Amino acid sequence: MGEVHRLLTTKGKQAALEEGAMSREVIEAAAAYMAAEDSPLAFAYSGWAQCALPHRRTPxxxxxxxESDHVRLVVEPGHRASGKxxxxxxxPVGVPFGAYxxxxxxxxxxxALRTGSRExxxxxxxxxxxxxxxxxxGGSSGKAVREQAEMIARCRLTFHVQGMGRSGLVNQSIVDAADFIEEMSDDRQGRLSLETAKLSESFFAQLQKHPxxxxxxxxxxxxxNSAALDVLVWLSYRLHSLQVPRLVTWRALKAQFGTSYKELYHFKARxxxxxxxxxxxxxxxxxEVQDEGVLLKPSRPPVSPKLIQIG
Incomplete structure (x- = not known):
């Protein structure tokens, strides 16, 4: 149990907020997590734990x-026909980005994993x-979600893998086939909404092997918070597989998580x-946060292996 969880358990949420030892955002997140009565599972492909999508819109x-230590991710934006x-x-529709x-x-x-189907x-x-x-x-959030869904359906990714004197790549689309329906927007111009998506065979195979x-x-x-989601997936992937503590340097962390920061010291502060x-x-x-970087220690996985049921 972490420090914030001990604080909430012994003093309660209101007292923890009044004490001010931690940010409201952290206390609220921990309190919401601890208050959940049930928690269905979700799954991410392990490649996202090593390299992730951008947080903001790209040109x-x-x-x-x-890129991270051994993996480089390249995402090519997809295209669609212009005009009403x-x-x-x-x-180009752009590269998918952000929390949505x-x-x-x-x-x-x-x-896909629950049903055993790519569609x-x-x-x-x-x-x-x-x-x-x-x-x-509804509203602006619904519009933004539909935009991101279209970007995902149309983009293409390549994971370049290096290590142990060898290199390779996994070149794939996320989605092989997709069905869209046209919705009328406020300006009467049709906008596409993704209704079905069929994951590519190669992406689905990698997901099944490494969820x-x-x-x-x-x-x-x-x-x-897209950045915090990336860190959560990274920790969930890395910590339980460690046999001994592993230091990840600030420079390596910035390469993976801090592409939007020009200077290392700005990233290190954030x-x-x-x-x-x-x-x-x-x-x-x-x-443990240290002067040289972040020390990862062997930890229990966030989900007990006994609780994981796929398909």
Whole structure:
């Protein structure tokens, strides 16, 4: 149990907030996680624990490139026909980004593993899941979710893997096939809404081999924070597989999580806050911030292996 969880257990939420020893955001996240009565599982592909999507919109047509110690991720934006009737020249839709893109990916991956099918329907169950996670469907948030879904359906990724004197790559689309319906927007211009998505065979195969189980109760408090979601997936993947403590340097952490920071010292000042937020929903994580970086220690997984049932 982490420090914030002990504080909430012994003093309660209001006293913890009044004491001011930790940020409100961390206390609220930990309290929400601890108060959850039940927590269905969600699953992420382990590749996302090593390299992730951008947090902000990138320029149209621009590649997204990010790398960790042994993995480099390249995401190519997809294209669609422009014009109200879809008969204009092809235009880039951009690379998926932010918290909504990550939540949609979690839903697609979870449903595919639960059903054992690459084809996932994005209808009422998707809307219900997003609502349960804390994302309202209507208005601007619904529009943003539909935009990210289209970007995911159209983009292409490559995971370049290096290590042990060898290199390789996994070059794939996330989605092989997709069905869209046209919805009328306020300006009377049709907008596409993704209704079904069929994960690519290669992506689904990698997901089945290397899933990272997560609790919905841990995702919900971080649903609006893409950076904290990335840290949670990273910790969930790394900690339980360690046999001995492992130091990850600040420079390595910045390469993976801090692409938006120009200077290392800016990232170094910000990352501990993200780490504390992720730890608020992973009580068994053993992590220590040091001058040289972050020390990861062998920890219990966030989900007991006995509770994981896929398919």
């Amino acid at each position: 149209p047509g621009q590649l997204w490139v990010v 009737k879809g008969d204009g020249p092809m235009e 893109a990550r939540l949609i990916m979690l839903y697609l991956q979870t449903q 996932v329907e994005l209808g009422g169950s998707w809307r219900a899941w997003m609502h349960r996670i804390g994302v309202p469907w 990272v189980p997560l609790e919905e109760s841990a995702i919900r408090p971080l649903a609006n 990352f501990p806050d993200l780490l504390r937020l992720a730890l608020a929903v992973y009580p068994d994580a053993q992590v």
